[in-house]
Amino acid sequence: xxxxxxxxxxxxxxxxxxxxxxxxxxxxxxxxxxxxxxxxxxxxxxxxxxxxxxxxxxxxxxxxxxxxxxxxxxxxxxxxxxxxxxxxxxxxxxxxxxxxxxxxxxxxxxxxxxxxxxxxxxxxxxxxxxxxxxxxxxxxxxxxxxxxxxxxxxxxxxxxxxxxxxxxxxxxxxxxxxxxxxxxxxxxxxxxxxxxxxxxxxxxxxxxxxxxxxxxxxxxxxxxxxxxxxxxxxxxxxxxxxxxxxxxxxxxx
Amino acid sequence: xxxxxxxxxxxxxxxxxxxxxxxxxxxxxxxxxxxxxxxxxxxxxxxxxxxxxxxxxxxxxxxxxxxxxxxxxxxxxxxxxxxxxxxxxxxxxxxxxxxxxxxxxxxxxxxxxxxxxxxxxxxxxxxxxxxxxxxxxxxxxxxxxxxxxxxxxxxxxxxxxxxxxxxxxxxxxxxxxxxxxxxxxxxxxxxxxxxxxxxxxxxxxxxxxxxxxxxxxxxxxxxxxxxxxxxxxxxxxxxxxxxxxxxx
Amino acid sequence: xxxxxxxxxxxxxxxxxxxxxxxxxxxxxxxxxxxxxxxxxxxxxxxxxxxxxxxxxxxxxxxxxxxxxxxxxxxxxxxxxxxxxxxxxxxxxxxxxxxxxxxxxxxxxxxxxxxxxxxxxxxxxxxxxxxxxxxxxxxxxxxxxxxxxxxxxxxxxxxxxxxxxxxxxxxxxxxxxxxxxxxxxxxxxxxxxxxxxxxxxxxxxxxxxxxxxxxxxxxxxxxxxxxxxxxxxxxxxxxxxxxxxxxxxxxxxx
Numbered sequence: 037x038x039x040x041x042x043x044x045x046x047x048x049x050x051x052x053x054x055x056x057x058x059x060x061x062x063x064x065x066x067x068x069x070x071x072x073x074x075x076x077x078x079x080x081x082x083x084x085x086x087x088x089x090x091x092x093x094x095x096x097x098x099x100x101x102x103x104x105x106x107x108x109x110x111x112x113x114x115x116x117x118x119x120x121x122x123x124x125x126x127x128x129x130x131x132x133x134x135x136x137x138x139x140x141x142x143x144x145x146x147x148x149x150x151x152x153x154x155x156x157x158x159x160x161x162x163x164x165x166x167x168x169x170x171x172x173x174x175x176x177x178x179x180x181x182x183x184x185x186x187x188x189x190x191x192x193x194x195x196x197x198x199x200x201x202x203x204x205x206x207x208x209x210x211x212x213x214x215x216x217x218x219x220x221x222x223x224x225x226x227x228x229x230x231x232x233x234x235x236x237x238x239x240x241x242x243x244x245x246x247x248x249x250x251x252x253x254x255x256x257x258x259x260x261x262x263x264x265x266x267x268x269x270x271x272x273x274x275x276x277x278x279x280x281x282x283x284x285x286x287x288x289x
Numbered sequence: 290x291x292x293x294x295x296x297x298x299x300x301x302x303x304x305x306x307x308x309x310x311x312x313x314x315x316x317x318x319x320x321x322x323x324x325x326x327x328x329x330x331x332x333x334x335x336x337x338x339x340x341x342x343x344x345x346x347x348x349x350x351x352x353x354x355x356x357x358x359x360x361x362x363x364x365x366x367x368x369x370x371x372x373x374x375x376x377x378x379x380x381x382x383x384x385x386x387x388x389x390x391x392x393x394x395x396x397x398x399x400x401x402x403x404x405x406x407x408x409x410x411x412x413x414x415x416x417x418x419x420x421x422x423x424x425x426x427x428x429x430x431x432x433x434x435x436x437x438x439x440x441x442x443x444x445x446x447x448x449x450x451x452x453x454x455x456x457x458x459x460x461x462x463x464x465x466x467x468x469x470x471x472x473x474x475x476x477x478x479x480x481x482x483x484x485x486x487x488x489x490x491x492x493x494x495x496x497x498x499x500x501x502x503x504x505x506x507x508x509x510x511x512x513x514x515x516x517x518x519x520x521x522x523x524x525x526x527x528x529x530x531x532x533x534x535x536x537x
Numbered sequence: 538x539x540x541x542x543x544x545x546x547x548x549x550x551x552x553x554x555x556x557x558x559x560x561x562x563x564x565x566x567x568x569x570x571x572x573x574x575x576x577x578x579x580x581x582x583x584x585x586x587x588x589x590x591x592x593x594x595x596x597x598x599x600x601x602x603x604x605x606x607x608x609x610x611x612x613x614x615x616x617x618x619x620x621x622x623x624x625x626x627x628x629x630x631x632x633x634x635x636x637x638x639x640x641x642x643x644x645x646x647x648x649x650x651x652x653x654x655x656x657x658x659x660x661x662x663x664x665x666x667x668x669x670x671x672x673x674x675x676x677x678x679x680x681x682x683x684x685x686x687x688x689x690x691x692x693x694x695x696x697x698x699x700x701x702x703x704x705x706x707x708x709x710x711x712x713x714x715x716x717x718x719x720x721x722x723x724x725x726x727x728x729x730x731x732x733x734x735x736x737x738x739x740x741x742x743x744x745x746x747x748x749x750x751x752x753x754x755x756x757x758x759x760x761x762x763x764x765x766x767x768x769x770x771x772x773x774x775x776x777x778x779x780x781x782x783x784x785x786x787x788x789x790x791x
Contacts, residue, residue, distance in 0.1 A: 120684060
């Protein structure tokens with residue numbers, strides 16, 4: 037599905053060159069939910085952006101379903117969610133969700149039914165005509181998720197999507213995200229710096245180390261599916277959280 | 290660059306000299322001798338200084354008045370609600386239109402011109418300073434509270450520094466329009482000195498000596514530009530912690 | 538929506554101000570040519586109504602025509618400049634520097650170039666409104682957040698789609714801020730250009746000539762007309778803004 041081979045990224049500035057990523061190799065199968073976790077500055081967002089063709093790698097290459105990231109982007113394989121909702125203030129919730137479909141030139145009737153379905157999916161049934169300033173932070177991020185799903189993308193790129201939310205909202209949205217995903221079957225790449233979030237959501241957790249960013253360890257998460265609130269209370273959940281924490285510590289975070 | 294466009298355009302479109310004189314004619318005008326035998330550069334400099342002084346006096350008076358009123362507004366909800374709508378409305382009406390009336394009241398001396406410059410300065414300063422005093426970050430205010438700061442300390446150490454960039458943005462805008470105010474105040478008949486008078490006279494004798502008007506306008510523009518940059522220079526020295534906010 | 542109560546202090550001040558004005562004129566028997574009482578100005582307004590309407594329309598036409606040319610030109614130029622941010626960055630400082638030039642001083646030259654009638658005033662208003670609109674629009678078009686652009690990119694949006702669906706709507710609040718302040722500028726530009734010379738039936742000439750003859754009542758009534766036209770223009774644009782940008786939260790006046 038996604039093949040990342042020896043990818044490196046160097047940023048050059050007046051202060052000299054900074055190596056953000058070094059020799060990252062990773063392969064993600066269809067339907068996986070892979071979290072990338074690591075301290076600030078380990079290049080995890082950069083990696084995500086390289087996969088999404090929002091940045092160019094300095095070394096190595098990435099292929100997505102056998103295509104270059106650029107071709108995959110042009111074929112509209114990606115849905116993307118940022119740390120901030122990035123809603124357009126001049127559009128209502130439903131119009132924001134519709135944006136990718138408009139850009140792809142989908143017929144109006146299809147847009148109408150699909151956007152309504154998506155907003156119901158993220159629990160915003162009564163908020164179609166609300167502008168972003170009328171929505172709470174959690175609701176805005178739900179709109180952003182619905183928007184990312186609009187074209188039923190095969191890959192969902194999520195860059196710390198819940199990082200700016202409070203713990204309670206975050207846990208609720210974690211559960212909702214899994215529900216949403218069950219209906220879309222997209223492959224998810226999820227950048228976070230919450231250990232519990234990574235373990236709860238993923239089928240695999242990639243631990244990265246900083247300066248330069250590289251993969252320190254990859255852990256399989258063998259928690260039973262479907263994940264529920266009860267999952268957080270399983271002994272295995274705590275074991276995995278501890279394992280990830282250990283891996284982070286060893287990697288020098 | 291400008292010179293190239295100027296002379297190039299003149300040649301290219303064969304613009305006659307009465308519409309667009311040669312650059313050397315404009316600068317040559319300064320060297321010409323006036324009726325009394327004085328050089329035009331000297332006459333122009335005297336008038337420019339006169340206008341500049343009117344502008345400066347008005348700018349300082351208007352700036353102080355605006356500052357005081359903004360501080361009063363910030364402390365009195367009632368005064369603010371009663372008077373602020375008029376200050377805001379003043380931004381939507383052509384207040385410069387009453388310039389001739391001010392000259393009727395105060396005569397054709399420099400005082401009336403300074404007053405016009407002052408009230409043009411006054412309004413933007415009031416509005417921007419009030420906005421600045423209000424722009425204080427609530428968390429910064431909470432911090433001051435937690436440190437048991439007195440209201441005076443909160444004002445001097447938090448509100449004033451927050452408002453300073455706003456003040457200077459307004460002052461830069463006002464710097465130019467105070468010059469405009471002074472010049473417009475010199476237009477009504479009866480005034481004897483200043484760039485407004487020079488411009489009006491030059492316009493009357495334009496057919497005879499076009500370069501004179503161009504030179505007068507050039508000098509007026511230079512006064513405005515000099516004012517603006519003088520204020521900007523002071524701003525850069527005082528507000529060191531952030532770059533200049535755009536004036537428009 | 539703010540309650541009417543918010544405006545009560547302002548209305549009281551208005552009533553008190555008018556009353557004090559009347560009283561002062563009466564009590565100190567201020568010469569009528571210095572400061573006419575409000576009721577005298579209103580009387581003069583009705584007396585000279587036909588002339589004032591004619592002059593007002595003449596001047597207002599100049600303001601609106603110059604405004605349309607200047608603001609329209611500013612918006613179009615900004616859109617063109619935004620195609621190349623590097624080029625835009627190069628010319629922006631010069632456009633900003635134009636704020637320090639007293640453009641109105643060019644009025645007598647405009648008369649030489651475009652004639653004593655409306656042409657010269659329209660030229661001055663055009664010049665005065667062009668730069669603020671250009672700068673406001675350009676700033677709006679270029680200030681979109683990087684992530685908003687990334688989003689468009691990830692959806693494989695075309696350049697035209699990025700402009701139509703992101704840059705343009707994002708710039709509208711900036712554009713309208715400029716458009717609103719340009720209404721005032723255009724009225725000032727038109728009236729003050731007429732101070733430098735113009736036909737008799739225009740507000741600027743009317744104000745200047747009546748004031749110099751100490752016909753203060755007439756001058757004040759003309760100033761009143763100029764202010765009223767300025768207000769109407771401003772609020773007309775503010776109304777268009779409200780309709781064109783319905784998504785914005787209600788905002789404070791200051």
